[in-house]
Amino acid sequence: MQASARKRRIVTSIRNRASAIAIFIIVIAVWQFVSGNEIIPRFLLPPPSAIVQEFFRSNVGWPDQIGATLREILFGFFFGTMGGLALAIMITESSLLRKTLLPYIVMTEALPKIAIAPLIYILLGFNDISRVIMVVLLSFFPIVLSTSTGLVDVDKNLVYLLKTLGAGEWQVFYKVRLPNATPNLFIGLRLGALGAVVGAVISEFVSSTTGLGFLIINAQNTFDTALAFAAFTLLGLLSLTLYGSIELAAYLLMPWYRKK
Amino acid sequence: MVQEEVAMTTSLVSLKNVSKNYETLTGEIIEAIKNVSFELYQGEVLGLVGPSGCGKSTILKMISGVETPSTGTIDQQKEEGENFIVGFIFQDSSLMRWRSVYDNIKLPLEVMGKKNVEKIAELIKTVNLTGFERAYPIELSGGMQRRVAIARALVHEPSVLLMDEPFTGVDEITKEILQTELNFVIRKLNVTAVLVTHDIEEAVFLADRVLVISDRPGTILQEVTVPLPKMREPVLRSEKKYLDCCVTIRERLNLLHPLRTRET
Numbered sequence: 318m319q320a321s322a323r324k325r326r327i328v329t330s331i332r333n334r335a336s337a338i339a340i341f342i343i344v345i346a347v348w349q350f351v352s353g354n355e356i357i358p359r360f361l362l363p364p365p366s367a368i369v370q371e372f373f374r375s376n377v378g379w380p381d382q383i384g385a386t387l388r389e390i391l392f393g394f395f396f397g398t399m400g401g402l403a404l405a406i407m408i409t410e411s412s413l414l415r416k417t418l419l420p421y422i423v424m425t426e427a428l429p430k431i432a433i434a435p436l437i438y439i440l441l442g443f444n445d446i447s448r449v450i451m452v453v454l455l456s457f458f459p460i461v462l463s464t465s466t467g468l469v470d471v472d473k474n475l476v477y478l479l480k481t482l483g484a485g486e487w488q489v490f491y492k493v494r495l496p497n498a499t500p501n502l503f504i505g506l507r508l509g510a511l512g513a514v515v516g517a518v519i520s521e522f523v524s525s526t527t528g529l530g531f532l533i534i535n536a537q538n539t540f541d542t543a544l545a546f547a548a549f550t551l552l553g554l555l556s557l558t559l560y561g562s563i564e565l566a567a568y569l570l571m572p573w574y575r576k577k
Numbered sequence: 578m579v580q581e582e583v584a585m586t587t588s589l590v591s592l593k594n595v596s597k598n599y600e601t602l603t604g605e606i607i608e609a610i611k612n613v614s615f616e617l618y619q620g621e622v623l624g625l626v627g628p629s630g631c632g633k634s635t636i637l638k639m640i641s642g643v644e645t646p647s648t649g650t651i652d653q654q655k656e657e658g659e660n661f662i663v664g665f666i667f668q669d670s671s672l673m674r675w676r677s678v679y680d681n682i683k684l685p686l687e688v689m690g691k692k693n694v695e696k697i698a699e700l701i702k703t704v705n706l707t708g709f710e711r712a713y714p715i716e717l718s719g720g721m722q723r724r725v726a727i728a729r730a731l732v733h734e735p736s737v738l739l740m741d742e743p744f745t746g747v748d749e750i751t752k753e754i755l756q757t758e759l760n761f762v763i764r765k766l767n768v769t770a771v772l773v774t775h776d777i778e779e780a781v782f783l784a785d786r787v788l789v790i791s792d793r794p795g796t797i798l799q800e801v802t803v804p805l806p807k808m809r810e811p812v813l814r815s816e817k818k819y820l821d822c823c824v825t826i827r828e829r830l831n832l833l834h835p836l837r838t839r840e841t
Contacts (some may be wrong), residue, residue, distance in 0.1 A: 474671035481641045482688040496675045573713040
């Protein structure tokens with residue numbers, strides 16, 4: 318019975334993957350045909366083969382470009398996560414802090430980041446710190462919002478149970494509120510990671526001499542669309558890797574959640 | 578037998594003229610219970626039966642010490658050097674979904690800093706959950722989740738077990754099985770318990786005494802003694818004594834009155 322269920326799961330999984338791969342191959346083939354035969358001009362939409370060739374261009378220095386963007390994403394995402402978590406805890410544990418901080422958090426999120434990027438560079442200089450701050454600004458909000466929801470939205474009976482056993486607020490926090498918020502935290506992390514990638518690209522658009530964002534803006538200025546598409550592809554892969562790593566961490570850390 | 582009688586005369590919790598008022602969000606004062614007095618004796622199971630919203634759960638909260646009465650007093654008898662600790666079974670199981678069966682049951686011991694983890698295995702066996710120690714609540718049936726909640730409520734050997742409509746939402750067949758199992762566990766461990774329910778059959782099957790509570794503000798209408806042995810088998814449900822008790826409570830709650838039945 319169990320073996321047949323496992324077999325069914327494997328077959329479903331292969332079927333799902335096979336259909337995704339098949340769609341990918343079809344899209345690439347149509348794209349190659351349309352662009353390779355100049356149905357759409359190559360300078361507007363370069364064919365996939367030309368994009369792949371870009372990865373072998375020696376003058377781009379792909380490892381350095383990827384490394385620069387990845388560094389900004391990881392540092393910014395780390396600080397965004399830490400800050401987001403701290404803010405989520407503060408606004409749920411203290412009504413005074415919630416009333417004081419929440420308007421500023423909401424206003425920060427509502428500001429168009431591309432518009433405030435130049436201001437940050439003027440204030441803090443054209444350096445890595447400014448770039449990391451841009452990433453933090455784009456990644457922390459979903460973490461604050463989703464984690465604080467998980468910290469508040471707990472089974473009241475559990476809190477009550479702990480109190481009848483003589484537990485203090487700290488025990489209620491780390492035994493009930495924090496584990497209850499873990500799935501929400503991971504939702505925030507997934508959204509925050511994608512925000513971090515966008516933040517890194519914006520920061521490189523505004524001021525940088527390296528990174529995938531810099532390559533894109535540079536390629537647009539020189540009409541080198543194949544290079545821009547190659548950078549897009551790598552950004553997409555970076556986002557997927559980051560997102561997949563968080564999914565994997567959630568899968569490993571929350572066995573009780575994946576069994577849902 | 579003599580020991581049992583002595584235990585039944587030792588009052589563990591004593592409520593004297595207890596009333597509880599709540600203030601609603603609109604500022605209105607709601608009188609939840611009014612002048613409630615009763616004794617809870619060592620080793621007995623006391624049932625509180627009444628309609629929804631009559632303040633039964635409020636009485637449990639006050640016995641647990643989390644809420645205080647507006648007027649009146651609640652005295653809890655503590656053994657020297659011991660704290661008055663309650664075990665709680667809620668309407669829904671209220672298990673921690675991120676903890677396994679074993680770790681859910683362990684929770685009270687962790688909070689209280691107790692080390693007697695051997696009690697967990699013992700209780701898992703008593704509530705028929707052997708083999709499911711590492712399972713998560715999501716993997717268990719509703720009935721099994723209730724069993725985990727029962728074990729969790731007893732693991733720290735509470736002074737009093739408080740049960741707030743413990744089998745709400747469980748299908749009738751499973752409910753009767755769980756009631757028989759719960760009765761077996763609490764009698765075997767000689768637990769003192771308060772059972773709040775609006776299920777008359779459940780109260781009579783599990784309790785030694787039943788207090789019938791009126792509509793809000795809740796007051797005690799009648800005390801009904803259940804003349805059944807402590808260890809109860811499902812076959813008792815068709816016995817005259819059992820059925821008579823159910824009828825007495827129903828009559829007192831006016832549920833047999835035709836107009837009342839039509840209104841509800």
